[in-house]
Amino acid sequence: TRKIIIDTDPGQDDAVAILLALASPELEVLGITCVAGNVPLALTTLNARKICTLAGRTDIRIFAGCDRPMERALVTAEYVHGKSGLDGIELPEPEMALQKAHGVDFIIETLRAHPPGTVTLCPLGPLTNIATAFARAPDIVERVAEIVLMGGAYFEVGNTTPAAEFNIHVDPQAAKIVFGAGVPLVVMPLDVTHKALTSRARVEAFRALGTPVGQAVAGWTDFFERFDMAKYGSEGAPLHDPCVIAYLLAPDLFRGRHINVEIETVSELTMGMTVADWWGVTDRPANALFMGDLDAAGFFALLSERIARL
Numbered sequence: 001t002r003k004i005i006i007d008t009d010p011g012q013d014d015a016v017a018i019l020l021a022l023a024s025p026e027l028e029v030l031g032i033t034c035v036a037g038n039v040p041l042a043l044t045t046l047n048a049r050k051i052c053t054l055a056g057r058t059d060i061r062i063f064a065g066c067d068r069p070m071e072r073a074l075v076t077a078e079y080v081h082g083k084s085g086l087d088g089i090e091l092p093e094p095e096m097a098l099q100k101a102h103g104v105d106f107i108i109e110t111l112r113a114h115p116p117g118t119v120t121l122c123p124l125g126p127l128t129n130i131a132t133a134f135a136r137a138p139d140i141v142e143r144v145a146e147i148v149l150m151g152g153a154y155f156e157v158g159n160t161t162p163a164a165e166f167n168i169h170v171d172p173q174a175a176k177i178v179f180g181a182g183v184p185l186v187v188m189p190l191d192v193t194h195k196a197l198t199s200r201a202r203v204e205a206f207r208a209l210g211t212p213v214g215q216a217v218a219g220w221t222d223f224f225e226r227f228d229m230a231k232y233g234s235e236g237a238p239l240h241d242p243c244v245i246a247y248l249l250a251p252d253l254f255r256g257r258h259i260n261v262e263i264e265t266v267s268e269l270t271m272g273m274t275v276a277d278w279w280g281v282t283d284r285p286a287n288a289l290f291m292g293d294l295d296a297a298g299f300f301a302l303l304s305e306r307i308a309r310l
């Protein structure tokens, strides 16, 4: 099994990603660290506990991390995710408490406690917790096995500003630290996630499972879809964050390139843009496996099979 820490701001698509991880015996979730992003920290920590309670996994340790980006003011996305961050279905109150430790301390201590190269970080939100841990404890950086994250865009440009994707836009300074850290990095940008579209048939298949988890996934993707139909005119909403977990389970579903990716932190106009050298027009060294394509049918087959286990 692969040991992972999920760093997240749930978020309906974060929720599906967490459920996919919990349903997969190949992965051991060492803990979930929450960050402010889609909604403020008080709600992302509440939502993470509701999701694990729904999955019957009250044994999972959940931590509150940073409540705001490293330098900039917090930008949230209730217009996408609803007031709760997890609109679309009413979930029971969580049956688990938050851990007392800070999420950043948990990341640092976990990486120090495990042999080097055995813990993978899976950021699904702004990179504040990860970057703060790296800045505070530089010794942990070389102990990270790999970072597989959702963030950025190249051909699909921005979903939050014309130039920037939400997770990177919210905390560009943190993203700069993470992309510059020298850790093996796999990036799931909008170019990939906008191919992981929920269709009506896919939503109904989740509902037809007849389980509380199936109902929840259908309710969330339905809610999310209404927004994305209006915005992109596409059939179905992109399931961004589950791409990260799917990559850990079935990397062959994805195609990408080892390229250089730099983060814009100066210009207000393009703040948080992932400047991805897809065509290799600079001699800057590659720092990321930046994905560009996805086998959507294979992705949904995997997701449905796993969600049905819960």
Ligand code: BDR
Pocket: 011, 012, 013, 014, 038, 077, 080, 124, 125, 150, 159, 165, 166, 167, 240, 241
């Ligand atoms: C990312 O932003 C959030 O709204 C989603 O949860 C995802 O992590 C997509 O840009």
Ligand code: CA
Pocket: 008, 009, 010, 011, 013, 014, 038, 124, 125, 241
């Ligand atoms: Ca997210």
